[in-house]
Amino acid sequence: MACIGVIGIHAGSQHFRDMPLDSSVWAVSNFYHGINRFAVxxxxxxxxxxxxxxKRTWNLRRLWKRNILPIAAAYIFWQMFYAVYRIITNGTLAKGSKAALVKFMVYISKSYFHLWYLPMLIGLLIITPMLWEIVxxxxxxxxxxxxxxxxxxxxxxxxxxxxxxxxxxxxxxxxxxxxxxxxxxxxxxxxxxxxxxxxxxxxxxxxxxxxxxxxxxxxxxxxxxxxxxxxxxxxxxxFYENYTLxxxxxxxxxxxxxxxxxxxxKWNEKQEKRICYLGSCTFGIYLIHALIRDILHRIGIDSMMISNAAIAIPVLITMIFVLSLAAIMIIKKIPRVSKWII
Known part of the structure; x- marks a missing residue:
């Protein structure tokens, strides 16, 4: 649900800044943007x-190797991926390799809009052994x-x-x-x-x-x-950001x-397996959903694809989730690589 909520924030806010504020569409967008704020x-x-x-016992070497390093690797990969994707889609490449390289360095110097969560989580993990001792x-x-x-x-x-x-x-x-x-x-x-x-x-x-x-x-x-x-x-x-009441x-x-x-x-064994599998996919869904949202937007599927935004946004959330899940299920089949990027 938290994963769906993150998608809901980004689907609801898709046209948050480029539609008339007195329109019903903006009011609906504001509602979905706010109602999903439980996610982060x-x-x-x-x-x-x-x-x-x-029940956990923390070993610093294991913490850095098994917990922090995979998150850092995923962050670096997706930062670079989204940088290249934006360079290709916004036409920077046509201006020459030097302009593309400069843009690439600019893009990777700051977290892409949804990837800020990973360095923040790494920061929490770094001090986790001390917090564990306290709590x-x-x-x-x-x-x-x-x-x-x-x-x-x-x-x-x-x-x-x-x-x-x-x-x-x-x-x-x-x-x-x-x-x-x-x-x-x-x-x-x-x-x-x-x-x-x-x-x-x-x-x-x-x-x-x-x-x-x-x-x-x-x-x-x-x-x-x-x-x-x-x-x-x-x-x-x-008024509904993460640090508000x-x-x-x-x-x-x-x-x-x-x-x-x-x-x-009480879930049966088959349902438990499905839920656990979905849980194992949520990190990857979070990483790739921004790409899926942008691709859908480019082909005309977004929060304003029909006049009724109250229906369009839930449909868009569902589509982004399902397509992101499908993409992650495919990536999971790639040996050795998948554990470092999703």
């Missing part, structure tokens, strides 16, 4: 759940609760407040940002949160509160993005729902 937070929480699990210590639960609270106070709250026209906002932000404990002002907060929610039971009252806040805040954020965009005359997505509670509600309810479904 959920993915990081899944990583925290898996990598910080007490699995005798007072691990208390340390995690402390770090999650700090994440809310020093990252989520200031980021959210910054986008509201509050009186004395600049002074409030100065106070909030005077102290910035680096250990909890990045995606590490979601990483820790994923382990905490998967490892410890939360009360039913707190669980349902997270669900209610998740739904209310994400709908409010979508509405605020719409209203702000109409007033400013430019597309705004600030809406993003925090919406992502947490999805993670909790799957952990506490979907996990209770």
């Amino acid at each position: 937070a959920s993915f990081i929480m899944i990583s925290g759940c898996l990598y910080l699990d007490s 699995n210590s005798a007072r691990g639960k208390q340390w995690e609760e402390y770090m999650i609270v700090l994440f809310l106070v020093f990252q989520i709250l200031p980021y959210t407040i910054n986008y509201f026209p509050l009186p004395w906002k600049d002074h409030i932000m100065d106070i909030l940002q005077t102290v910035q404990p680096e250990m909890v002002t990045g995606y590490i907060g979601y990483f820790i949160l994923g382990h905490y929610l998967s490892h410890y039971e939360v009360s039913k009252k707190l669980e349902y509160l997270v669900y209610v806040l998740g739904v209310i805040l994400i709908l409010a954020a979508i509405g605020l993005c719409y209203i702000s965009s109409q007033k400013s005359g430019k597309p705004i997505q600030s 809406a993003g925090f509670f919406w992502g947490s509600s999805f993670f909790l729902f799957f952990k506490n309810h979907v996990s209770k479904i």
